[in-house]
Amino acid sequence: MTFRSLVLTSLVAFAAMSCSAGPEPGPSAAGFPPGHALRPLNVVRNTLGIPPGQEFIFTMMRLEARSEPVVIQEIAPLRQDGDAARLTDVQLAPQDPESRFSMPEGVSLTDPPVWFRRDETSSGCAVQETAPVAGYELQPGDGGARISLRISVEQEGTWSVDGFAVRYEQDGQVFEEEVSLGITVRANASLGPQVLLRPEKRCLNLAEPLRGAEVR
Secondary structure: OOOOOOEOOOOEEOHHHHHOOOOOOOOOOOOOOEOOOEEEEOOEEEEEEEOOOOEEEEEEEEEEEOOOOEEEEEEEEOOEEEOOEEEEEEEEEEOOOOOOOOOOOEEEOEEOOEEEEEOOOOEEEEEOOOEEOOOEEEOOOOOOEEEEEEEEEOOOEEEEEEEEEEEEEEOOEEEEEEEEEEEEEEEOHHHOOEEOOHHHHOOHHHOEEOOOEEOO
């Protein structure tokens, strides 16, 4: 569940589309055979309204290994359009199934993403750790990892990315899978500065605001 009102349109699940029957894909443009070792969860497309000058981290869609370990080599955007924003970094955000305070997915204005959580017996700050993509190992049942995108909004207009290619090694062979994670940024100065939400502000001792974010 996303946690910031920056999302202009509802998240639309594409899991059924990604699992539907179709022709077997051929080798990728780089010549790698298609793989089937990943289980992408929360496959979504999103439209975000963000003012120019704002940097944000968008963490969404968990990748899991289906039955055997895989070592991720690269996660790269397949199709980009527009010049209003730039994708400056892609990392993986490990998910601990035993964590008491898990980080909600969505847009964050802090580095690292933080969020104050509370349950019936205790409270605390969830901190989303990230790891480099290259060399990251996914094990079946380890909770997987979300794709974490760092995006810089440069000017008014639109920018979008449609799909990512995940390249990984399994049993000594390199494969490539396409995952349907899509995002569109509509940059408009009239949106005004983005303000840290209260659950973020309560955890600022563990993080720094990103460029353009205001603390009030």
